[in-house]
Amino acid sequence: MATADFLPPFMFLLLFSIFRTTLSTNSPDITADQSALLALKSHITHDPHDLLATNWSTRTSVCNWIGVTCGSRHHRVTVLDLSSMDLTGTIPSQLGNLSFLHSFNIRHNSFHGSLPTELTNLHRLKYLNFGNNSFGGDIPSWFGYLGELQSLPLYMNNLSGVIPSTFGNLTKLQVLYLEQNNLQGK
Numbered sequence: 661m662a663t664a665d666f667l668p669p670f671m672f673l674l675l676f677s678i679f680r681t682t683l684s685t686n687s688p689d690i691t692a693d694q695s696a697l698l699a700l701k702s703h704i705t706h707d708p709h710d711l712l713a714t715n716w717s718t719r720t721s722v723c724n725w726i727g728v729t730c731g732s733r734h735h736r737v738t739v740l741d742l743s744s745m746d747l748t749g750t751i752p753s754q755l756g757n758l759s760f761l762h763s764f765n766i767r768h769n770s771f772h773g774s775l776p777t778e779l780t781n782l783h784r785l786k787y788l789n790f791g792n793n794s795f796g797g798d799i800p801s802w803f804g805y806l807g808e809l810q811s812l813p814l815y816m817n818n819l820s821g822v823i824p825s826t827f828g829n830l831t832k833l834q835v836l837y838l839e840q841n842n843l844q845g846k
């Protein structure tokens with residue numbers, strides 16, 4: 661009788677601590693990824709094929725969303741490929757929270773505006789493709805702080821100004837396409 665009285669609260673405490681550990685190691689991180697992607701979704705003003713409108717639903721894990729790939733080990737967003745989806749919109753600062761992202765491809769869309777500084781937090785980025793969009797403003801100098809970058813196509817946008825000297829830091833860079841912008845300087 662004494663054992664039966666003792667066990668349930670003990671088991672409850674045990675289960676509770678396991679649950680809490682699981683929450684604190686996984687949930688907040690993938691939750692941050694989810695809110696970053698939902699912020700992006702809310703910055704899409706035209707989605708003619710309704711690709712994100714129905715598919716990017718909180719009823720399913722972000723890892724099942726179209727264009728999204730998660731790492732098998734840590735279960736965080738590693739690849740975001742929204743290329744050729746005919747999307748119009750801007751890039752919100754929250755995207756800088758996708759801290760495990762190593763590939764980000766939005767080529768062949770109509771994204772516009774400037775690129776938020778917060779993207780400089782994506783220090784794992786290797787492949788970044790913004791080609792054939794309508795981004796404006798100066799080429800951000802913070803690209804030069806993404807030390808893992810191997811590929812950076814920025815062709816066919818409306819970027820202006822000079823090529824930032826920080827690009828000299830990109831020692832792993834193999835691909836840089838800048839044609840059809842409004843660049844100047846040497």
Ligand SMILES: *[C@@H]1O[C@H](CO)[C@@H](O)[C@H](O)[C@H]1NC(C)=O
Pocket residue numbers: 714715717720724725726727
């Ligand atoms: C979203 O799209 C992906 C990839 O096409 C698909 O596997 C998934 O089932 C879709 N989810 C929903 C809720 O439509």
Ligand SMILES: *[C@@H]1O[C@H](CO)[C@@H](O)[C@H](O)[C@H]1NC(C)=O
Pocket residue numbers: 691692695696753754755756757778
């Ligand atoms: C994500 O990014 C935004 C803006 O950069 C920031 O305010 C927010 O606290 C970040 N964290 C989460 C978990 O959304």
Ligand SMILES: *[C@@H]1O[C@H](CO)[C@@H](O)[C@H](O)[C@H]1NC(C)=O
Pocket residue numbers: 744746767768769770792
């Ligand atoms: C640019 O992207 C549009 C879709 O937004 C596509 O129709 C067009 O063929 C692309 N142009 C080039 C030169 O890739």
Ligand SMILES: *[C@@H]1O[C@H](CO)[C@@H](O)[C@H](O)[C@H]1NC(C)=O
Pocket residue numbers: 794796797818820842
């Ligand atoms: C391109 O940027 C310039 C300013 O640098 C602006 O005057 C022009 O309207 C922009 N063109 C397009 C098509 O957005």
Ligand SMILES: *[C@@H]1O[C@H](CO)[C@@H](O)[C@H](O)[C@H]1NC(C)=O
Pocket residue numbers: 804805825826827828829
């Ligand atoms: C990147 O380059 C700039 C200018 O070329 C330099 O001042 C800066 O210290 C470099 N930063 C890093 C992180 O390498």
